Amino acid sequence: MKKVWIAVAEAVALVIVASIVAFAFNSRSATGIDPFKQPAKRAAVPDTLAAQSGGFKVITLDEARSFVAGGGRIIDARTKTHFEEGHIPGALNLDYYELQKEMDSVLPLLSKDEEIMVYCEGVNCEASELLSKELYAMGFTKLLVFKGGFEEWSAAGMKVEKGGQQ
Numbered sequence: 001m002k003k004v005w006i007a008v009a010e011a012v013a014l015v016i017v018a019s020i021v022a023f024a025f026n027s028r029s030a031t032g033i034d035p036f037k038q039p040a041k042r043a044a045v046p047d048t049l050a051a052q053s054g055g056f057k058v059i060t061l062d063e064a065r066s067f068v069a070g071g072g073r074i075i076d077a078r079t080k081t082h083f084e085e086g087h088i089p090g091a092l093n094l095d096y097y098e099l100q101k102e103m104d105s106v107l108p109l110l111s112k113d114e115e116i117m118v119y120c121e122g123v124n125c126e127a128s129e130l131l132s133k134e135l136y137a138m139g140f141t142k143l144l145v146f147k148g149g150f151e152e153w154s155a156a157g158m159k160v161e162k163g164g165q166q
Helices: 002-028 061-069 080-085 096-109 127-137 149-155
Strands: 056-059 073-076 091-093 116-119 143-146
Touching (some): 080 091, 091 096, 127 143, 143 149
């Protein structure tokens, strides 16, 4: 019986230590979350830029298709390797996770007065939203996020370009 209590005590101690390490790591992480903050109450898909606290509007495949056809500015938030394997025609590559290294070459190509569509891999990829929030903080206020991303675009049989930026 004593061995069982020792095992239980060790398990509890392990959970406590793991929780402390996890909270410490989360607090130091650039993308960490505040576990005590109440989530914002907002619509799942905002219909105006002002409705979205992140400063962007989520758009559908049809809206993305129209945007691309109209010659709008497009940013691919994926890695350079994924971008070179295939991307939406006319897109610029600005890997969210390499933002500090790449923004000096891409930001001069953008205007704060134009709409900019940002996408990444697909619905489970958060890089497009994170990059849009960073761009919004830099003063870009006309941001659209194509949440379906490259997966939805290519699955719909839309035109795809390969290779690096021009």
